[in-house]
Amino acid sequence: MLQGTLIYGFVNSVILALIALGFNLTFGISGVANFAYGALYIFSAYTAWMLLTWLKINYLISIVIAVLLTSLLGGLIYKFILLRVRGMPISEVIASFGIGLSILEFFRFLGFVGSEYTLPVFIDGSVSIGETYIDIQRLLIVVIGIALVSILYLFTHYTKTGLAFRGMAQEERTALILGINSDKMATFSLAIGSGLAGVAAITILPLGQVAIEGGYSALLNALAVCIVGGLGSTGGILVASVLIGYAQTFTATYIGSHWMMIVSLIAILVILIIKPSGLFGKQKELEERI
Amino acid sequence: MLEVKNLLVFYENALAINDLSLRVEKGQMVGVIGSNSAGKTTLMNTLSGLIIDMKIKEERKGGERITIMGEVIFNGEEITHLEPYDRAKKGMALCRERHPIFPESDVLENLKIAGYLIKRSELKERIDFVFSLFPALVGLKHRRAGFLSGGEQQMLAIGMALMIQPILLLLDEPLLGLSPAIQIKLVDAIKNIQKEMGITTVISEQFARPILPMIDYGYIIENGMLTLTGSGKELMGNPEVRAAYFGV
Ligand SMILES: Nc1ncnc2c1ncn2[C@@H]1O[C@H](COP(=O)(O)OP(=O)(O)OP(=O)(O)O)[C@@H](O)[C@H]1O
Ligand SMILES: [Mg+2]
Numbered sequence: 001m002l003q004g005t006l007i008y009g010f011v012n013s014v015i016l017a018l019i020a021l022g023f024n025l026t027f028g029i030s031g032v033a034n035f036a037y038g039a040l041y042i043f044s045a046y047t048a049w050m051l052l053t054w055l056k057i058n059y060l061i062s063i064v065i066a067v068l069l070t071s072l073l074g075g076l077i078y079k080f081i082l083l084r085v086r087g088m089p090i091s092e093v094i095a096s097f098g099i100g101l102s103i104l105e106f107f108r109f110l111g112f113v114g115s116e117y118t119l120p121v122f123i124d125g126s127v128s129i130g131e132t133y134i135d136i137q138r139l140l141i142v143v144i145g146i147a148l149v150s151i152l153y154l155f156t157h158y159t160k161t162g163l164a165f166r167g168m169a170q171e172e173r174t175a176l177i178l179g180i181n182s183d184k185m186a187t188f189s190l191a192i193g194s195g196l197a198g199v200a201a202i203t204i205l206p207l208g209q210v211a212i213e214g215g216y217s218a219l220l221n222a223l224a225v226c227i228v229g230g231l232g233s234t235g236g237i238l239v240a241s242v243l244i245g246y247a248q249t250f251t252a253t254y255i256g257s258h259w260m261m262i263v264s265l266i267a268i269l270v271i272l273i274i275k276p277s278g279l280f281g282k283q284k285e286l287e288e289r290i
Numbered sequence: 291m292l293e294v295k296n297l298l299v300f301y302e303n304a305l306a307i308n309d310l311s312l313r314v315e316k317g318q319m320v321g322v323i324g325s326n327s328a329g330k331t332t333l334m335n336t337l338s339g340l341i342i343d344m345k346i347k348e349e350r351k352g353g354e355r356i357t358i359m360g361e362v363i364f365n366g367e368e369i370t371h372l373e374p375y376d377r378a379k380k381g382m383a384l385c386r387e388r389h390p391i392f393p394e395s396d397v398l399e400n401l402k403i404a405g406y407l408i409k410r411s412e413l414k415e416r417i418d419f420v421f422s423l424f425p426a427l428v429g430l431k432h433r434r435a436g437f438l439s440g441g442e443q444q445m446l447a448i449g450m451a452l453m454i455q456p457i458l459l460l461l462d463e464p465l466l467g468l469s470p471a472i473q474i475k476l477v478d479a480i481k482n483i484q485k486e487m488g489i490t491t492v493i494s495e496q497f498a499r500p501i502l503p504m505i506d507y508g509y510i511i512e513n514g515m516l517t518l519t520g521s522g523k524e525l526m527g528n529p530e531v532r533a534a535y536f537g538v
Contacts, residue, residue: 083350084350085350085351086347086350086351087347087350087351088351157399160405160406160410163399163402163403163406164403164406166392166395166399166403167392167395167403167404167406170392170393170394170395171390171391171392171393173340173343173386173390174386174390174391174392174450175403176340176343176373176374176375176378177338177339177340177374177375177377177378177383177384177386177451178375178378178383178403178404178406178407178450178453178454179375179378179379179406179407179454180375180406181373181375182343182375
């Protein structure tokens with residue numbers, strides 16, 4: 001029992017990290033808290049479902065198209081809406097949350113409710129680790145999660161665009177005079193963040209159903225992880241994912257699975273009271289020296 | 291190489307630059323001298339285009355209204371309303387006041403980020419070149435830039451500006467907050483850069499003493515207006531300048 005809980009807790013941690021990765025990337029680079037994130041997550045899943053079910057397109061191709069479209073949608077939302085309120089955090093939150101609500105509720109209006117909206121797992125079957133049986137999709141989630149974190153690290157540390165991202169995140173004006181177009185970079189960061197939401201959805205949702213509510217809980221989980229870890233800190237995100245991931249899994253195992261979401265909410269509250277900048281938030285640390 | 295014609299810059303209704311004109315010839319080192327709030331930073335930001343970005347972003351938010359009138363001409367091309375990143379592509383580099391580098395990245399990464407515009411294959415060579423100009427930075431390669439001393443940060447900031455292989459280097463108060471000994475070292479480095487690499491340089495300062503000996507031509511500004519111009523030697527001999535800007 002305990003072994004199983006430990007393994008499933010780890011998978012749950014990776015799921016949370018996957019969900020938070022895109023939200024954190026966008027915020028870290030452009031400073032935009034993209035509250036349309038959950039909607040983009042679900043948008044990608046429904047799009048993949050439509051391509052697969054209605055147009056009968058090959059699953060892999062459907063996934064790629066869905067992720068690209070989600071990425072594009074994120075970029076467009078930024079370019080045509082969020083760009084105009086950039087630098088005004090309250091307006092950014094209201095605008096992006098409004099867009100997210102519209103997207104999600106539009107799906108409801110179109111009738112995307114019910115249990116037929118499911119995505120197939122990538123590979124069927126399960127394997128046993130010790131005495132615990134685990135399906136291959138969950139293992140793939142772990143593999144994809146670890147791969148994405150590594151790719152993102154390499155991207156932001158070794159490519160020109162990634163380095164420009166890091167520069168812009170720290171000192172936008174200095175980046176500008178070095179030839180970095182900050183509006184273009186911010187659009188990119190929204191597109192990449194949204195694409196990551198898409199990848200997360202398509203990797204995770206085959207475990208259950210695609211439902212509008214999934215958009216709200218994805219946003220909530222992304223927020224919980226980012227608030228606990230400290231927005232903009234990738235290390236913080238990973239630690240927070242593990243903390244919340246295990247807390248959720250233990251709660252589900254020993255108390256009841258409908259308490260899982262409460263764990264995220266409590267985590268947000270506790271951290272906001274104890275250390276509002278998050279466990280690894282570093283707003284204060286450097287300021288004094290500069 | 292650079293010409294400013296009848297420049298006016300308003301923040302809301304406050305006039306920060308008032309009908310200012312100046313010329314910088316290729317290969318020259320030109321000084322802009324003025325006391326606090328004379329308009330040095332505003333001028334540098336207008337030359338580098340940063341003010342255009344500030345203006346656009348303020349307009350988007352419905353914030354401060356910034357108005358720019360007059361002309362900035364760079365290599366025969368009117369660039370008054372060009373964005374800063376496009377000016378960088380044309381070979382203009384600004385080293386901002388109080389050396390805002392990327393504090394969380396280490397020194398090496400700062401230089402890599404600054405190499406955004408150059409080819410990947412040239413990156414290493416360029417970084418080595420910056421290290422040869424400022425050997426003190428070599429040992430600090432892996433130190434977070436935010437933890438460097440003021441003088442080290444200033445060296446890094448100038449090194450970063452040089453990464454884009456500029457033909458015009460704008461330095462906004464590079465000596466600010468540095469001890470006299472470090473100032474002398476930095477002035478030497480700046481002289482070297484301008485002489486050996488033939489980079490045209492515009493440098494702004496509050497105090498005339500450290501920079502008058504090295505500039506070809508100087509402009510003294512007060513309240514956004516030119517009050518006195520002349521070659522470095524002429525300005526040095528001028529009693530008014532000595533009284534107001536030598537800070538003895
Ligand atoms: N964003 C702004 N909004 C309103 N007024 C501004 C703004 N920036 C500068 N000013 C004003 O414009 C004038 C010129 O400022 P500027 O920063 O260019 O001076 P400076 O010569 O660089 O001064 P210092 O030596 O203190 O750096 C000042 O009166 C300043 O208060
Ligand atoms: Mg200034």
